[in-house]
Every structure is written in C-alpha cells, then in structure tokens.
Amino acid sequence: MGRFSRESFVIRDKDVLREDYEPENLEERGEELDEYAGALRPVVQGWQPNNVFLYGVTGVGKTAATHVLLNELLETTDEYDDVGLNLVEINCTGLTSSYQVAVNLVNEIRSPSHPLTTVESPRSTMSETGYPQKRVFNELYDDLEDIGGTVLVVLDEIDNIGGDDDILYELPRARSHLDLDVKLGVIGISNDFKFRDNLSPKVKDTLCEEEVLFPPYDATELQNILSKRADQALFDDVFTSEVIPLCAALAAQDSGSARQALRLLRKAADIAQSESIDAGEERQITEDHVRDAKRAIERQQVVDGMHSLTRHGQYILLAMCTLTADGDTPERTKKIHEQYTKLTGEFGSEPLKRRRLHDHLSDLTLHGILEQVEDSSGRGNYNQYKLDVTFASALEALEDEFDNLGNLRRKAVRNGLIDSP
DNA sequence: GATCCACAGGAAATAGTGGCTT
DNA sequence: AAGCCACTATTTCCTGTGGATC
Numbered sequence: 001m002g003r004f005s006r007e008s009f010v011i012r013d014k015d016v017l018r019e020d021y022e023p024e025n026l027e028e029r030g031e032e033l034d035e036y037a038g039a040l041r042p043v044v045q046g047w048q049p050n051n052v053f054l055y056g057v058t059g060v061g062k063t064a065a066t067h068v069l070l071n072e073l074l075e076t077t078d079e080y081d082d083v084g085l086n087l088v089e090i091n092c093t094g095l096t097s098s099y100q101v102a103v104n105l106v107n108e109i110r111s112p113s114h115p116l117t118t119v120e121s122p123r124s125t126m127s128e129t130g131y132p133q134k135r136v137f138n139e140l141y142d143d144l145e146d147i148g149g150t151v152l153v154v155l156d157e158i159d160n161i162g163g164d165d166d167i168l169y170e171l172p173r174a175r176s177h178l179d180l181d182v183k184l185g186v187i188g189i190s191n192d193f194k195f196r197d198n199l200s201p202k203v204k205d206t207l208c209e210e211e212v213l214f215p216p217y218d219a220t221e222l223q224n225i226l227s228k229r230a231d232q233a234l235f236d237d238v239f240t241s242e243v244i245p246l247c248a249a250l251a252a253q254d255s256g257s258a259r260q261a262l263r264l265l266r267k268a269a270d271i272a273q274s275e276s277i278d279a280g281e282e283r284q285i286t287e288d289h290v291r292d293a294k295r296a297i298e299r300q301q302v303v304d305g306m307h308s309l310t311r312h313g314q315y316i317l318l319a320m321c322t323l324t325a326d327g328d329t330p331e332r333t334k335k336i337h338e339q340y341t342k343l344t345g346e347f348g349s350e351p352l353k354r355r356r357l358h359d360h361l362s363d364l365t366l367h368g369i370l371e372q373v374e375d376s377s378g379r380g381n382y383n384q385y386k387l388d389v390t391f392a393s394a395l396e397a398l399e400d401e402f403d404n405l406g407n408l409r410r411k412a413v414r415n416g417l418i419d420s421p
Numbered sequence: 422g423a424t425c426c427a428c429a430g431g432a433a434a435t436a437g438t439g440g441c442t443t
Numbered sequence: 444a445a446g447c448c449a450c451t452a453t454t455t456c457c458t459g460t461g462g463a464t465c
Contacts, residue, residue, distance in 0.1 A: 099449065129449045130440035310452085333428080356453055358429070381461065382428060 009238070009268050009276035010285060016233035017266040019259060022064050027228060028062045029223040031127060032214055036069055037212035043150055044076055046083045049185025051172060051207045055193055056214025058078040059257025062157055062189050066231055067215070070152070077150075084149030088114075091156040092236055098167035102136045103128055104282065109143045133166070141174050150183040159192035165203045216256020222248035225258050232284050234269060239285035243268065247291045267293035298368075305367040306397035312344075312352050314361050314401050318408075319343050320387055321394055325412045329386035330373040333361060336385065369394070391417045 015021055026033065029211040039052045054062045067402060070087060075083040088110050107125040110113060126139065144151055153171060161167070171186050186207060190196070196204070196211075202211050217225070226244045247268070251261035268289040277282040309317065319340040323331050337357050352360070361383070364370040371388035385392055397403050413420045 096451095097449080107459060127440060130442090130447090132441095135448095165435095312452095352452095353454060354428095355430080356456080359453090362430090 003150050009282040010234060011271040012235050013233050016097035016229055017262055017269065020264070022050070022067055023066070023229070025240050026061055026064055026068055027225045029065055029214070032061070032212055033065055033069065036065055036212045037072075039212065040073060043085060043152070043185070043389060045072060045082075046080070046150070046183075048183050049150060049152060050210045051186045052210045052212065053196070053207065054189045054190070054214060055186070055189070055196070055258060057216055057255060058191050059259030059261075060214040060216055061258065062214050066154060066156075066187065066189065067159075070154075072233065073136050085146050086151045087154065088147075088151060089154035089156065092160045093157050095160055096162065097132050097164045098161055098170075100128065101158075101161060102133075102140050102170075103131075103154065106136065106140050106143060115250045136289075137170050137388060140170075144184065145180050146176060148181055150185070152185045152187055154189070156189045157191060158188045159190040159195040163198055165199050168199065168203045168207050180218055184409045193304070207254065217258055217261075218251065218256065219245070219248045222252055222256075222258060222261045226261055229262060230265065235289065238272070238282065238286065238340075239269075242287050243290055244288055250290070250294060263297060264290060264293050267297055271296075279372060299393060301390075302368055303393060303397055305369055306389075306394065307400065309364075311349075311357075313360055313364065314398065315343055315347070315349075316340055316357065316366065317369065317394060318402065318405075320364075320385065320400055321391065321410060322413075324391055325415060325417060326407055327415060330384040331386070332372075332382055332384055333358065336361070358383075 009301075010258070024154045035402070036054070056062050063127075074085055074087070077083040088105060088109055088353050090101070090104050092104075095104060100113050103126050126136065131268055155167075157185040158168075158199065168186070168188070171184065174184060188207065199207070199287070205252065223244055226247055230244060234247050245263070247261050247264040250258055250264060254260060266325055268285050270381065271289045272283050310415055316336070319336055320329065322333075322343070323329050328335070333354075337351075337354055341351040361370060362372075364386065365372050365388075367390055371387045373384040373386055395405065395409060395412065395418065399409075409418070
C-alpha cells in the first residue's frame with residue numbers, strides 16, 4: 001500500500017464535514033427561520049427592509065440561516081421586475097472599528113468578484129487606513145447609490161467592533177437622510193448577547209427593529225444534525241453507536257455549537273481514517289477516537305495561540321514556565337512581573353510596565369494558555385496564575401521562538417515535569 | 422472604626438508605523 | 444515634504460476594593 005493511496009476507508013465525502021459547508025436545509029432551526037423570514041418579508045413587497053439583528057453563540061446556525069433565507073429571497077424577488085435585490089456581505093472578524101468595517105464594505109462592493117461591480121465604474125479598492133472617516137462613509141454611500149434597488153448589508157460577527165458603533169448609526173441614516181434611491185437594510189449577526197446593551201441609544205432605536213435569538217443546540221438536536229451529516233459524509237456502519245451521542249454531548253456541554261460537534265466528528269473520522277490506512281483495513285470510529293479528537297483539537301488551538309503571541313507575550317509565558325519549573329505556581333502577578341523583568345534583562349530587552357503585564361496575563365488566560373486561580377493566602381482578591389496547558393506543550397512552543405532553553409528543560413526534567421528527550 | 426496597603430483594572434495620553442492629500 | 448489620518452502597543456494616571464493594621 002503506497003503512502004498516498006487514494007483508497008478511503010471511513011470518509012466518503014470530506015467536504016460535507018468542513019466548517020464552511022452549508023447544507024440546503026437547516027435542521028432544528030424551524031422557529032428561528034420562520035421568525036427571521038418574517039422580518040425579511042417586506043423586501044418581497046418592495047418595501048423598506050427591516051433592520052434585523054441575530055444573536056447567538058458561535059455555531060448555532062446564524063450565518064447558515066442567513067444564507068438559506070437570502071438565497072430563497074433572491075429567487076423569489078427574481079420573479080418580480082419591480083424588486084431589485086442586492087446583497088453585500090462581509091465578515092467582521094478581525095475588524096475592530098467602524099472605520100475598518102466601512103472600508104471593507106467598500107472593498108467588498110468593488111471587488112472584481114462581487115456581482116454588483118459594474119463594468120462602467122470599475123473603481124479601485126481603498127487601503128485600510130489613511131483616509132478620514134468621513135471620506136470612507138461618503139465613498140460607501142456613493143457605492144450604495146450606484147447599486148440602487150433594495151440592498152441588504154450583512155455584517156457577520158459584528159460584535160468584533162466593540163463599542164465603536166458609528167457604522168451602525170451611519171448605515172440606517174444613509175437611507176433616510178441622503179434621499180438616496182436605495183432601500184437599505186442592515187442584518188447584523190452577533191455572537192455576543194451583551195453587544196446589544198453596549199450599543200449607544202441612537203443606534204439601538206433604529207437598528208434593533210427586529211431581533212432573532214438563536215439558542216444553543218441541546219444534545220438531542222446536535223445528534224440529529226450530526227446523523228444527517230454523517231450519512232452523507234461517512235460510509236455506512238463506520239462508527240459505533242456511541243460516537244454521535246458522544247460528540248453531541250461533549251459539544252452540548254461546552255458550547256451548544258454544531259460547529260464544535262462537527263469538528264469533533266471530523267477529527268475523529270480523520271484519526272480513524274489514518275489508522276485504517278496504516279492497518280490496510282477499515283477501522284471503525286470509536287468513542288476513544290472522539291476523545292482523542294477532543295484532546296487533539298484543544299491542543300492545536302492552544303499551540304496556535306502560543307505561536308501568535310507577541311514577543312512580550314512569549315517572555316511572559318516563558319516566565320510562567322520558569323516559575324512552574326521551580327514549582328512556584330500558581331503565583332501572584334507581582335512575582336510574575338519580577339521573574340519576567342529578570343528574563344527580559346537576560347535577553348537584553350526592556351520590560352513592560354506592571355499595568356501592561358496585567359493585560360497580557362488576562363489575554364493569555366482568555367486564550368486558555370494560563371489559568372487564573374483563587375488566591376489561597378487569604379489576602380485580598382489578588383490574581384494568581386498558573387499554566388493551563390501542559391508544561392511540555394508550552395515549552396515546545398517556546399523552543400520554536402527562543403534558542404537557549406536548555407537549562408529550563410533540564411530543570412523541568414529534574415523536577416519530573418517532563419521526560420528526558 | 423478609621424486608615425493603610427497592595428493590587429485590579431478603567432480611561433486617557435503617548436509613541437511609533439504607515440497610508441493619503443496637497 | 445508637510446500635515447493629516449487611523450492603527451496598535453504601551454504608559455501614565457487614577458479610582459475602587461477588601462483585608463490588614465493601628
């Protein structure tokens with residue numbers, strides 16, 4: 001059997017398990033779809049669209065529901081001459097300000113692949129910074145006016161912009177204020193329930209006309225979703241009867257996210273698949289594969305997180321590792337700062353101030369690399385931190401970034417934290 | 422019980438980088 | 444080239460908190 005055999009044992013169609021795969025029918029979201037569709041109905045009549053806000057944690061079908069409904073809506077409006085429906089959709093991941101969202105909207109409209117780009121006015125895209133904010137909004141209005149008809153602007157993961165909600169104020173304003181010939185609707189999709197509360201009052205009034213809540217899936221719903229997907233993606237009888245309930249249960253406990261559940265199943269299938277190839281015969285997916293998958297996914301996320309740290313983030317993680325090797329964790333921020341300051345000295349770089357260290361530490365905590373621990377000394381509510389990943393994986397990640405960690409590794413071996421290489 | 426200590430974390434200012442306009 | 448503009452990372456300043464201390 002060759003190393004690159006095309007034979008596939010477990011997986012029939014891997015695409016069906018991919019994160020970006022969107023089924024034509026969305027399971028278990030009947031009520032939400034009805035409510036959502038109701039909010040979009042004015043579009044069919046050619047009326048001013050509602051602004052719609054969708055709330056729910058990641059992986060509960062908000063984006064999928066949007067695509068399902070908007071496709072239906074496009075098909076329906078195609079039947080009528082008097083409604084010209086156009087869509088502009090962007091994902092706001094990584095965009096931290098209204099300014100950036102506006103620039104990305106403009107660029108999306110102008111991107112050559114966008115169906116709304118007209119041949120007559122091939123405007124060039126804007127750079128991400130440099131213009132006054134006013135200018136960017138004006139360009140956006142101009143573009144929207146050129147498109148005309150009914151325009152639905154979909155802002156996925158809009159909570160990324162945090163408190164800076166200018167764009168949400170400006171977009172609805174564009175339709176009434178600039179007497180444009182455009183019927184404009186905004187669809188905002190947020191993973192964060194609190195996002196609504198943080199919006200300024202002027203935005204809340206106009207924008208939150210319709211809201212649809214997407215609750216997390218429970219284990220039963222996840223099982224149903226997974227079964228449907230597994231039927232397509234996997235060969236028959238390649239998994240034991242506990243596999244799907246287990247994936248569903250693990251995901252339901254944690255996030256209620258279908259994305260997470262599918263990720264587990266896919267990874268478990270991957271593992272079983274490569275075992276099968278090694279063995280040269282089919283190996284069923286088992287509970288153990290799912291548990292291995294869970295571990296592998298978590299480890300990968302943390303390792304990715306560690307590699308994307310800034311230089312000082314790495315110093316701080318290194319400081320935490322040395323403290324751990326000395327058996328001193330959990331440790332108060334003060335001691336962490338001392339250790340960190342010593343380390344930066346050794347590497348000939350200036351240490352950050354105390355305040356900034358706090359930010360880095362809570363950042364690392366947020367990414368699951370450190371864990372904040374209750375202070376046991378009885379004194380005040382001070383923060384203490386310890387590694388929330390194995391020492392081995394932290395050291396491994398750090399060794400990719402630093403050269404001289406031999407001492408640290410030896411000390412860790414002496415203290416039984418890791419095995420000798 | 423008033424005061425102090427040591428820290429957490431918010432808000433605003435600053436520095437450095439890089440693009441845009443005139 | 445000068446003067447804007449926005450971004451990110453960081454520093455400075457400051458308020459609040461809860462146990463410790465007097």
